[in-house]
Amino acid sequence: MEKQKFTDRFSTVFADQNFFKKQKRIALKNCGLIDPENIDDYIFANGYTALATVLSEMTPEDVIKSVKDSGLRGRGGAGFPTGIKWESTAKQVNDEKFVVCNADEGDPGAFMDRSVIEGDPHAIVEGMAIGAYAIGAKKGVVYLRAEYPLAIKRLQKAIEDARKANFLGKNILGSSFSFDMEIRLGAGAFVCGEETALMNSIEGKRGMPRTRPPFPSVSGLFDKPTLLNNVETWANISSIIVNGAEWFSSIGVGKSKGTKVFALAGKITNTGLAEIPMGMTLREIIYDVGGGIPNGKKFKAVQTGGPSGGCLTESMLDTTIDYESLTKAGSIMGSGGMIVIDEDACMVNIAKFFLEFTQSESCGKCVPCREGIKRMLEILTRITDGEGQTGDIEKLEELGNMIKKASLCGLGQSAPNPVLSTIKNFREEYEDHVNNKRCKCVVCEKLITYTINDKCIGCSACRRSCPVGAIAGLPKEKHTIHEDLCIKCGKCFRSCKFHAIDKTSIAKEQK
Amino acid sequence: MTSHNQEEINTNLKIFIAEIIKQDRPDSHLITVLHKAQELNGYLSREIMDLVSQEMNIPTSTIWGVATFYHYFKLNPVGKYNISVCMGTACYVKGGSEVLTAVKEELGIEIGQTTEDLLFSLHEARCIGACGLAPVAMINDKIYGELTPKKIIDIINNLKKEDESKQIP
Numbered sequence: 001m002e003k004q005k006f007t008d009r010f011s012t013v014f015a016d017q018n019f020f021k022k023q024k025r026i027a028l029k030n031c032g033l034i035d036p037e038n039i040d041d042y043i044f045a046n047g048y049t050a051l052a053t054v055l056s057e058m059t060p061e062d063v064i065k066s067v068k069d070s071g072l073r074g075r076g077g078a079g080f081p082t083g084i085k086w087e088s089t090a091k092q093v094n095d096e097k098f099v100v101c102n103a104d105e106g107d108p109g110a111f112m113d114r115s116v117i118e119g120d121p122h123a124i125v126e127g128m129a130i131g132a133y134a135i136g137a138k139k140g141v142v143y144l145r146a147e148y149p150l151a152i153k154r155l156q157k158a159i160e161d162a163r164k165a166n167f168l169g170k171n172i173l174g175s176s177f178s179f180d181m182e183i184r185l186g187a188g189a190f191v192c193g194e195e196t197a198l199m200n201s202i203e204g205k206r207g208m209p210r211t212r213p214p215f216p217s218v219s220g221l222f223d224k225p226t227l228l229n230n231v232e233t234w235a236n237i238s239s240i241i242v243n244g245a246e247w248f249s250s251i252g253v254g255k256s257k258g259t260k261v262f263a264l265a266g267k268i269t270n271t272g273l274a275e276i277p278m279g280m281t282l283r284e285i286i287y288d289v290g291g292g293i294p295n296g297k298k299f300k301a302v303q304t305g306g307p308s309g310g311c312l313t314e315s316m317l318d319t320t321i322d323y324e325s326l327t328k329a330g331s332i333m334g335s336g337g338m339i340v341i342d343e344d345a346c347m348v349n350i351a352k353f354f355l356e357f358t359q360s361e362s363c364g365k366c367v368p369c370r371e372g373i374k375r376m377l378e379i380l381t382r383i384t385d386g387e388g389q390t391g392d393i394e395k396l397e398e399l400g401n402m403i404k405k406a407s408l409c410g411l412g413q414s415a416p417n418p419v420l421s422t423i424k425n426f427r428e429e430y431e432d433h434v435n436n437k438r439c440k441c442v443v444c445e446k447l448i449t450y451t452i453n454d455k456c457i458g459c460s461a462c463r464r465s466c467p468v469g470a471i472a473g474l475p476k477e478k479h480t481i482h483e484d485l486c487i488k489c490g491k492c493f494r495s496c497k498f499h500a501i502d503k504t505s506i507a508k509e510q511k
Numbered sequence: 512m513t514s515h516n517q518e519e520i521n522t523n524l525k526i527f528i529a530e531i532i533k534q535d536r537p538d539s540h541l542i543t544v545l546h547k548a549q550e551l552n553g554y555l556s557r558e559i560m561d562l563v564s565q566e567m568n569i570p571t572s573t574i575w576g577v578a579t580f581y582h583y584f585k586l587n588p589v590g591k592y593n594i595s596v597c598m599g600t601a602c603y604v605k606g607g608s609e610v611l612t613a614v615k616e617e618l619g620i621e622i623g624q625t626t627e628d629l630l631f632s633l634h635e636a637r638c639i640g641a642c643g644l645a646p647v648a649m650i651n652d653k654i655y656g657e658l659t660p661k662k663i664i665d666i667i668n669n670l671k672k673e674d675e676s677k678q679i680p
């Protein structure tokens with residue numbers, strides 16, 4: 001039975017040519033194809049060729065030039081040019097330097113980095129060894145989420161196997177270059193994805209961001225020059241060396257080269273990872289690769305960039321996927337989370353969801369973020385509870401813009417984005433909540449009216465479940481709900497087995 | 512995990528710490544040690560933190576500060592079955608909060624609490640990387656996907672039954 005269902009899903013995904021036809025795989029090239037726990041599989045797939053080439057034929061300057069010419073930009077969110085970061089870390093003179101891989105993957109709804117590490121861990125080891133050679137580091141650290149036990153296990157094995165084969169360790173492959181690496185575990189704090197907080201966490205401290213400058217390239221981990229890149233950024237390196245910078249920069253558009261991996265999730269037919277060349281439109285990825293919205297529902301919005309990003313609407317579906325265009329449209333590339341939202345979702349509620357997340361993850365170091373986000377959340381909560389006041393929407397905008405400007409780190413600087421972008425694109429939904437106390441999508445609990453319809457057989461299950469005695473009715477007769485008493489807990493709705501309770505949201509008279 | 516008694520746990524932790532502080536920058540391994548302590552002891556008790564403090568020569572207040580900063584560290588005992596309902600975006604959009612409400616109502620506990628019989632604890636997870644199966648929950652190390660309120664209640668009831676049948680010798 002389970003098996004049948006799985007094969008069904010398998011065929012719907014794999015029989016759909018578009019799902020693969022439109023993808024291009026660089027970062028995910030080996031995922032699902034090789035045995036990630038077998039170093040020979042990786043070597044057979046051309047693995048460690050790039051490292052061997054670098055050590056035997058290229059100077060550190062050559063490597064940096066190659067990465068610069070490729071046009072690769074950071075895949076962790078901000079899109080900083082990778083080659084420039086490498087160059088500035090290489091320039092530092094210091095007896096000790098570090099390379100770090102950011103595998104904290106904090107966006108709640110994304111799993112690109114996890115898949116790369118689980119599917120192709122040696123690609124990270126190789127990429128980091130090349131980076132270390134380029135900047136002159138002897139030590140590497142992967143900061144990995146503790147929530148990913150399989151990724152931890154596979155990466156640990158990859159490191160040990162690479163050591164045995166002398167791809168790590170002293171005098172790698174007979175060269176004068178020595179490099180080794182270790183894993184350090186995160187402990188479930190979103191802010192630790194921020195590079196300076198991450199370094200504090202590796203040092204065994206509370207993961208609070210540091211003020212920049214100094215930048216990590218000058219003073220990073222243990223106050224030493226540090227090159228930090230995201231998992232997917234590292235996973236691109238060996239392909240750039242093997243195939244050349246020109247090949248890489250021929251893929252993509254404008255200033256966004258290569259591919260990007262997205263985690264398609266939410267209300268979309270083909271959930272899962274998709275690696276697409278930069279420059280594809282949102283429409284193509286959602287409808288052609290992702291197979292569109294299931295159950296005949298209508299598309300409403302797509303959220304990219306997770307809690308730091310924004311919601312884009314139907315009218316923006318022809319936006320191309322590149323750093324500049326997504327920013328211009330009002331969202332960000334982000335690390336690759338892509339959540340599709342259908343007509344059933346209330347955008348005010350979605351905005352509140354993201355803000356609840358950032359509010360609980362704020363480290364508390366600076367006031368605008370710690371206090372400001374709390375105030376915004378209070379206003380949003382009041383709006384979704386039907387107690388919104390005239391001027392609340394404007395207050396949200398004002399506070400949001402202030403927090404963006406005044407916060408110390410990227411968490412606070414981007415936390416208002418989901419709210420601001422939903423206000424911009426779905427203002428009428430906010431107004432409906434505030435002015436009419438109505439949630440058209442019947443999501444916001446306090447704005448729901450429960451009524452009993454004619455399917456009621458009078459079983460009294462709802463009456464017994466109601467905590468405040470708001471339901472009356474004789475056995476075997478139709479029951480009724482006293483709206484004035486109802487506290488909107490929804491227990492009756494969940495207890496009725498006869499679909500006899502309706503949820504609606506009706507506009508209330510203005511007071 | 513529970514088969515060890517406290518003394519064994521402490522000894523194992525001491526051995527682990529003694530090994531790890533031989534490395535460079537010993538203080539930087541605090542989080543690694545706390546992970547190990549939680550793995551061995553189930554949660555970070557006051558006594559365990561004192562022990563870490565002594566063995567690593569770091570003030571307990573610093574350790575407390577670190578342990579409370581990170582969500583992953585649990586400061587109270589957890590039940591035999593630790594239920595983490597995912598409230599990441601993908602799960603939320605697909606009805607994760609209904610699953611969470613169902614668990615709360617079924618067990619009569621809130622997030623962060625443990626049932627009186629110490630059988631179940633409830634936590635909220637932030638994406639466990641199984642978004643394709645949303646909404647999901649993790650019970651100890653096992654992932655349950657495509658949940659509905661009814662499914663999760665069935666799972667809980669099965670675990671209860673399983674536990675009862677184990678009690679009978």
Ligand SMILES: Cc1cc2nc3c(=O)[nH]c(=O)nc-3n(C[C@H](O)[C@H](O)[C@H](O)COP(=O)(O)O)c2cc1C
Binds near residue numbers: 079
């Ligand atoms: C709150 C916050 C969370 C972040 N989380 C992540 C993350 O989970 N993974 C990541 O690679 N970068 C994350 N970043 C971005 C990093 O600070 C950093 O820019 C990035 O890892 C640099 O690598 P790249 O240049 O290869 O993209 C986060 C930033 C902020 C402000």
Ligand code: SF4
Binds near residue numbers: 363
């Ligand atoms: S912006 Fe927020 S998360 Fe960042 S340092 Fe300030 S309080 Fe901490």
Ligand code: SF4
Binds near residue numbers: 458459479
């Ligand atoms: S539970 Fe449903 S069928 Fe039973 S009395 Fe209530 S509304 Fe009627």
Ligand code: SF4
Binds near residue numbers: 468488492
């Ligand atoms: S929603 Fe709750 S309070 Fe209202 S009638 Fe139903 S059970 Fe009673």
Ligand code: FES
Binds near residue numbers: 108645
């Ligand atoms: S959002 Fe729940 S598993 Fe990713």
